[in-house]
Amino acid sequence: MLKGLNLAYGYGNITLFEGINIEVHPGKFTVIIGPNGAGKTTLLKILAGLLKPKYGTVQLNEKEIFLLPAKVRARMLAYVSQEPETLRDYSVWDTVMMGRYPYQGFLGLETNKDFQAVKKAIETVGLAGYEERTLLSLSGGERQRVYLARALAQEADYILLDEPTNHLDLFYQVKILSLLKDLAAQGKGILAVLHDLNLASFFADKLYLFSAGKLITGEAKNVLTFENIYKAYQEPALVVNHPVLNIPQILPLIVNRVSDGKKKVHIIGGGGMAGSIMLRESQQGAKISAGVLNKSDSDWQTAKALGAEVVEEEPFSPISEESYQRLLEVIKKADKIVVAPVPIGPGNLKNIEALLEVEPKKIFIVKPEEMEKRDYSGGRATYIVNSLIKAGAQRYPEA
Structure with a gap:
C-alpha cells in the first residue's frame, strides 16, 4: 500500500495543507479532486517521492519512500506529470523505452523483455505505428499518451498521474481512464488527479476531495454532495443521481440576471x-x-x-x-x-x-x-x- 501520513506542505508562512492522510490500495482506482490551487499536484508529487513534505511521512509497502534507492522506487511506482517537459525531440519509441531504465544495468543495454514491454505499452495507448514519430511532431494529446505508455512500460505496482486526460478528446479520455480502471482491476494501485467531477464519479473506486486544506474521502455518492462541492469550490452546482448508473452527476448552474432582484x-x-x-x-x-x-x-x-x-x-x-x-x-x-x-x-x-x-x-x-x-x-x-x-x-x- 502507498500511504501518506499526517502530511503538511506550505510556502514560507503560508500553509497549503496539513494533517493529510491518504491511502492508495492495490486493485483500486483512487482519484484526487478539488479546486485549482488546493494542493492536488503538490500532494501527488509528495506521494511520488518527488517533493518532501513540511512534515509527515510517505510509506510505500511499509517503507519510507524517501529512503528507497531511485531504481528500487521506480520499479515500484511510476509518475506521469500533467505537463511533462519535452527537453529533446526524442522518438516515441525512445521515450517509452525510458520507462525501462529501472530494469537496465550499468551499460543500459536493452533486453528482449524491454522491447516487448515497450511494444505492448505503445499498443495499449493506441499509438502503434507512431514509434518513429518525434515528440514535437505530435499533438498535445498524443504526447500525453506517450508519457502514459512510458509509465506502463515501467511495470510498476503503483501509477500516479496528474491530469492524465489533459489535452485528450472525449474518446481518449474515456479510453485512458478505462485502461487505468482495467489496470486497477488487475491489481495495480492507481492514483490520479482529475478536474472533471463526472469522470471522477464514474471511474473512481475512492475519492479524495480537497476542501479548505483538508480531504473529504469516500465513495462518490458520499463525497460529491451539494454541500461538499459548494464548500470546496465556492460555486453552486446541481447534484443529480444518474438514473441508470446510480452515481452522482454534477451540473453547474449559470444564472444571467436581467433585473435587480427586488421582486x-x-x-x-x-x-x-x-x-x-x-x-x-x-x-x-x-x-x-x-x-x-x-x-x-x-x-x-x-x-x-x-x-x-x-x-x-x-x-x-x-x-x-x-x-x-x-x-x-x-x-x-x-x-x-x-x-x-x-x-x-x-x-x-x-x-x-x-x-x-x-x-x-x-x-x-x-x-x-x-x-x-x-x-x-x-x-x-x-x-x-x-x-x-x-x-x-x-x-x-x-x-
Whole structure:
C-alpha cells in the first residue's frame, strides 16, 4: 500500500495543507479532486517521492519512500506529470523505452523483455505505428499518451498521474481512464488527479476531495454532495443521481440576471418539479425563496445552488408545525407565489394549505386543471386549488 501520513506542505508562512492522510490500495482506482490551487499536484508529487513534505511521512509497502534507492522506487511506482517537459525531440519509441531504465544495468543495454514491454505499452495507448514519430511532431494529446505508455512500460505496482486526460478528446479520455480502471482491476494501485467531477464519479473506486486544506474521502455518492462541492469550490452546482448508473452527476448552474432582484418570488415544489421554474424566475431577476422542501431533495439542491432562502424540513419527514409557521412568514412577504406541478399528499399538504393565508391574486399555479391527478390528500388539495382559482389565482404560463 502507498500511504501518506499526517502530511503538511506550505510556502514560507503560508500553509497549503496539513494533517493529510491518504491511502492508495492495490486493485483500486483512487482519484484526487478539488479546486485549482488546493494542493492536488503538490500532494501527488509528495506521494511520488518527488517533493518532501513540511512534515509527515510517505510509506510505500511499509517503507519510507524517501529512503528507497531511485531504481528500487521506480520499479515500484511510476509518475506521469500533467505537463511533462519535452527537453529533446526524442522518438516515441525512445521515450517509452525510458520507462525501462529501472530494469537496465550499468551499460543500459536493452533486453528482449524491454522491447516487448515497450511494444505492448505503445499498443495499449493506441499509438502503434507512431514509434518513429518525434515528440514535437505530435499533438498535445498524443504526447500525453506517450508519457502514459512510458509509465506502463515501467511495470510498476503503483501509477500516479496528474491530469492524465489533459489535452485528450472525449474518446481518449474515456479510453485512458478505462485502461487505468482495467489496470486497477488487475491489481495495480492507481492514483490520479482529475478536474472533471463526472469522470471522477464514474471511474473512481475512492475519492479524495480537497476542501479548505483538508480531504473529504469516500465513495462518490458520499463525497460529491451539494454541500461538499459548494464548500470546496465556492460555486453552486446541481447534484443529480444518474438514473441508470446510480452515481452522482454534477451540473453547474449559470444564472444571467436581467433585473435587480427586488421582486420576491416564492416557489412551492419538490421532487425536481420546480427546478426549471426557479431558474426561470431567477434569470428574470427575481429574488426567490422556496419551500417547504425536504433537505437533499433535488429542488432543495436547486434552490440552495441559486442562493434562495429555503424553508426546509428533514429528509422524508412531513411538514412540521414549526416549518409551516416559517413558510407563512416567507410567503406573506412574497410578491408572487408559484406552485409547481408537484404531487400533494398528507406529508406536504401544508404547502397548499398555507396559500389560503395570502392574497389569491399573487398566486400562480402550474396546470391547475390537473391538480386532481396529482392529489393524494383525499381531495383536500384539489378543493383548495379550485377555490384559489375562483378567488383570483392565475395559471402560471409555461415556458
